[in-house]
Amino acid sequence: MAxxxxxxxxxxxxxxxxxxxxxxxLAVKNKVxxxxxDCGGVCSCATCHVHVAPEFYGKLDAPSEIESDMLExxxxxxxxxxxxxxxxxxxxxxxxxVEVAN
Amino acid sequence: MGISDFPDAFKGTRETKGxxxxxxxxxxxxxxxxxxxxxxxxxxxxxFISGAKPGRIVVPSEVNIRETRQIPFEVDxxxxxxxxxxxxxxxxxxxxxxxxxxxxRIVESELERVLRKGSIEVISELSLPIQSKALTLLLNIxxxxxxxxxxxxxxxxxxxxxxxxxxxxxxLYDYIDAEIDKVIENPDDSLYGVLLxxxxxxxxxxxxxxxxxxxxxxxxxxxxxxxxxxxxLAYLAEHPEALRQLEDNPELVNTAIEELVRYFxxxxxxxxxxxxxxxxxGHTAKEDTRIxxxxxxxxxxxxVFENPNxxxxxxxxxxxxxxxxxxxxxxxxxxARQLMKxxxxxxxxxVESIEIIDAQENIEDWGAHQRKVGFDSxxxxxxxxx
Numbered sequence: 001m002a003x004x005x006x007x008x009x010x011x012x013x014x015x016x017x018x019x020x021x022x023x024x025x026l027a028v029k030n031k032v033x034x035x036x037x038d039c040g041g042v043c044s045c046a047t048c049h050v051h052v053a054p055e056f057y058g059k060l061d062a063p064s065e066i067e068s069d070m071l072e073x074x075x076x077x078x079x080x081x082x083x084x085x086x087x088x089x090x091x092x093x094x095x096x097x098v099e100v101a102n
Numbered sequence: 103m104g105i106s107d108f109p110d111a112f113k114g115t116r117e118t119k120g121x122x123x124x125x126x127x128x129x130x131x132x133x134x135x136x137x138x139x140x141x142x143x144x145x146x147x148x149x150f151i152s153g154a155k156p157g158r159i160v161v162p163s164e165v166n167i168r169e170t171r172q173i174p175f176e177v178d179x180x181x182x183x184x185x186x187x188x189x190x191x192x193x194x195x196x197x198x199x200x201x202x203x204x205x206x207r208i209v210e211s212e213l214e215r216v217l218r219k220g221s222i223e224v225i226s227e228l229s230l231p232i233q234s235k236a237l238t239l240l241l242n243i244x245x246x247x248x249x250x251x252x253x254x255x256x257x258x259x260x261x262x263x264x265x266x267x268x269x270x271x272x273x274l275y276d277y278i279d280a281e282i283d284k285v286i287e288n289p290d291d292s293l294y295g296v297l298l299x300x301x302x303x304x305x306x307x308x309x310x311x312x313x314x315x316x317x318x319x320x321x322x323x324x325x326x327x328x329x330x331x332x333x334x335l336a337y338l339a340e341h342p343e344a345l346r347q348l349e350d351n352p353e354l355v356n357t358a359i360e361e362l363v364r365y366f367x368x369x370x371x372x373x374x375x376x377x378x379x380x381x382x383x384g385h386t387a388k389e390d391t392r393i394x395x396x397x398x399x400x401x402x403x404x405x406v407f408e409n410p411n412x413x414x415x416x417x418x419x420x421x422x423x424x425x426x427x428x429x430x431x432x433x434x435x436x437x438a439r440q441l442m443k444x445x446x447x448x449x450x451x452x453v454e455s456i457e458i459i460d461a462q463e464n465i466e467d468w469g470a471h472q473r474k475v476g477f478d479s480x481x482x483x484x485x486x487x488x
Contacts (some may be wrong), residue, residue: 036194038435040356042420045431066406066421069138073145073428 002094006032006050009100023098024048024085034100041085046070050098051080052087059092076101105461106336108366110411111473112399120383124394124469126162131373131392132385133468137403137423139383140395143374144427150374150393152430153178159373161394167268170275173314175322179429186433188300188307189315192293193240193433196440201239205441208235208245209448217452217486221459224480225256229331232445233324240319240437241293250277256328278316282309293319323434326368329464329476330438331445333366337413338449339456339482344415349450358415359442364422365413367398370466370473372426397423398473457483 006014006027018026027035027048036047043066052060057080063071064086071081084098103109115122116135124131134140143150156171157164171177174185195201212232216222234248241247254273285294286309297312338345348354371394376387387393401422402410425432432438460481466473 038439039360039420042357042360042418042422044360044421044423064419066419069141070421073141 002089002091005097007099008033018089021089022085023087034102037085043067043070043083046074046083048084049074049101050082050084051078051101052082053097054080056096060087104340105458106340108474110402111471116399121385122470129163129392131161131394132387133371133394133396134382135396135399136383137400137406140400141423141427143382143393144395147178147429149377149380151178151377152176152374154375158375161371161373167271170310170317171314172318173311175318182429184302192296194436196437202440204239205236205444208232209444213448213452217484221483224332224335224482225328229328230256232331233327236441243292274320278313282312327438329368330363330366332477332480334362335456335482336480339458342455345450348446354415355443355446357417358446359439360420361413361415361417363424364401364420367401367424370398370475371396452487454485454487459483
């Protein structure tokens with residue numbers, strides 16, 4: 001069980017617990033504003049862009065080249081940017097906070 | 103080669119040169135073929151503009167048959183941003199459960215109708231009716247209206263022997279004019295009504311602007327959706343195991359639709375006009391000439407996709423650009439994706455097997471390259487589940 005916190009552009013906070021799937025699916029299921037997940041998680045749309053809290057960013061596997069290339073062209077990119085469809089729910093991310101980028 | 107194989111038409115030129123010249127009505131186009139170049143140019147809306155003379159970014163060019171600017175498609179930021187924001191929520195309605203249920207009812211009843219016949223010509227008897235009826239949901243108008251659009255036939259914007267037939271195009275433009283006038287007389291909650299009530303830069307949208315959005319909605323989602331549906335049926339006919347996999351694993355639909363739309367790439371490319379001279383992939387794009395972003399070629403780029411010429415229904419990483427990329431990415435993609443999902447779900451539920459009886463391929467001619475984009479006709483036999 002991992003607790004995940006999303007902070008939207010308007011500053012609203014959404015907290016959920018999950019055991020499987022990824023951070024995009026969890027957000028879409030709960031209609032977190034700003035995370036659309038249009039492509040269902042195949043890294044084609046960049047509509048699940050988040051900024052990961054710095055203390056958690058380094059704990060995640062590094063983004064793949066495909067993900068990095070997608071982010072290169074998105075708005076509001078920071079050094080903590082990730083597409084959250086590429087972050088699986090696991091104990092590793094328990095307590096993670098992510099800010100919705102767009 | 104199977105009927106449902108769609109060869110990579112651009113492989114040689116993509117790998118050796120990356121750019122393919124195409125002469126379109128004396129307004130030449132340099133087609134960009136490599137994934138990275140296409141994405142980069144699509145992102146660079148300041149150098150490669152959409153807000154040119156209406157019709158010019160379409161290839162073949164429509165400047166001689168259309169004066170109305172398609173909105174937000176033929177407008178760039180900052181104006182584009184406000185137009186797009188005006189319509190964005192409306193075009194996300196397909197995510198609502200009642201919209202999805204509406205699509206399901208349409209696909210179910212259309213499939214049941216053709217299953218009773220057995221043997222059908224897919225485009226005229228299934229793809230066009232589904233596309234037209236689904237469009238009534240997107241426009242939020244009574245479904246009877248689809249009868250008119252179906253009666254226009256597949257070649258409403260093109261004649262049989264020409265892509266650019268002004269008289270044919272006028273059927274649609276006159277129709278939209280008349281519909282806008284009707285809604286001005288009797289306001290309603292259709293896309294027409296909502297747009298007529300919308301404000302752009304602090305004033306009401308003009309009739310011409312409303313018409314521009316509607317032309318885009320009609321034209322952008324017609325051949326593309328029809329090709330997708332038709333090609334998918336051809337694929338499933340030749341891959342009966344895929345029907346079973348989709349049935350056994352409903353989740354597979356999510357990656358399957360992305361993969362099929364990558365593989366088919368129903369829109370081959372889209373043009374841009376060069377705002378200021380720029381080098382792309384060794385080609386000097388001169389000011390006021392055209393380039394095009396060849397989605398179909400980019401989606402087969404071996405540098406990005408493993409086994410690009412295979413349909414891998416559970417492809418996990420699939421950064422395809424079949425719906426375009428960047429600022430001008432397809433406005434109708436949410437509708438298209440929902441329809442694609444529903445179509446696969448309903449098919450796997452109702453159809454046991456599909457046999458191809460006859461197929462006439464639709465081959466586009468891009469100068470040195472001939473690309474199969476779909477079918478002119480596809481005769482199949484559908485066998486229902488017992």
